[in-house]
Amino acid sequence: MSLIVQKFGGTSVGSVERISHVAERIIEAKNEGKDVVVVVSAMGNSTDSLVDMAKQLSQHPPDRELDMLLASGEQISMSLLAMALVSKGYPAVSLTGWQAGIMTESVHTKARIVRIDTDRIVNLVNKGIIVIVAGFQGITEDGEVTTLGRGGSDTTSVALAASMKADMCEIYTDVSGVYSADPRVVPTVRKLVRISFDEMLELATLGAAVLHSRAVECAKKNNVRLMVRSSFTNEAGTIIEGDVDMEEKVVCGVTHKNNIVKITIKRFDALASLFSILVKSHIDVDMITQCSNESLTDVSFTISIADLGCTLDLLKANKTRLAFEEIVTEVGLAKVSIVGAGLVSNPEAAAKVFTALAAEYIAIKMVSNSEMKVSCIIPESITERAVRTLHSVFGFDVQQMAGAVH
Ligand code: ADP
């Protein structure tokens, strides 16, 4: 019998009515003769509300306690969904991350899944029971509850699909697929019918929140076919699978990420030590530029604002070892990027980005490019204008659809 994993995001399970609707969707798949394992997110914005409560009590809540708190959100939606299914006559059981055997590394708030002991799920599925697993959470070897980082339920579902060798992992969300840009920012977006793992990984890493980047990484590694689709309509979604199709367009989308901070460390000579200190503390360092003058260096790098407090604390604690003169912090930045497998053979695309942003008087503060992307750090206040400009310049706007994207 074929097995599918279906994941329903926060908006899809945002109310009891929505949960009942989701149950119908699962029943449809079950009635088609499929075995179904379901992963759910917390209802609506409830994870944000939990974070807000924690912040009202403490500026820096302990990560362990944050994980204990945030893991509670998914426990509500999973049990309600199981109740809805049972009331409709379909046997269902909900499992927390630890009951489902989701083992993670010992890092709070952004743990990686190391393996899934699927025995319990497999036993239930073999009895014809629909299993609902809480997304976003797991447990360490020491029995500590962990979470996988915001948006991490996608990763739970792909990791489960990989471990159970499911035929497909369907990600149900509030948009009907992956688009050429965030539809909340660009009204004229186009839906992508198919996209390769590599392009999706680049889009997700650079800010396309529709999929957690670790979920795409796991799908690519284990060759799990994904479909992103809406839980609100029956439209076909976007398939994410396989390799890049070189016949495809040069650029597949424009994406952006807000809440970026640029840190410049002035006049020091301990570059290697600096980055090992940051990596050891799981700080995700993004763009790095270095400017050397005789033996001393100025280095700038970007991080997410969520890591700012911890980064500054680490730098101050290691001031003697790093022997720097000054730290300058610039907040209120964003990163806007174009992504596409064809960029490797089209270096003129970067020039096109810079020209388009300059024509809009958008100041570029840092640039980074690779085979599949061109990214620019810009002021956050004008991100949306920058995204719309690039979306239009690269020919994605639906009204200019005819022909290829150059
Ligand atoms: P869920 O709660 O279902 O996990 P998310 O809010 O995490 O949903 O992800 C869906 C959102 O991702 C959409 O509402 C959309 O605004 C945003 N998004 C950003 N970039 C893209 C893109 N390229 N294509 C589709 N959606 C995108």
Ligand code: ASP
């Ligand atoms: N509930 C978590 C969050 O809001 C995980 C998820 O939705 O994927 O980030």
Ligand code: MG
């Ligand atoms: Mg999400």
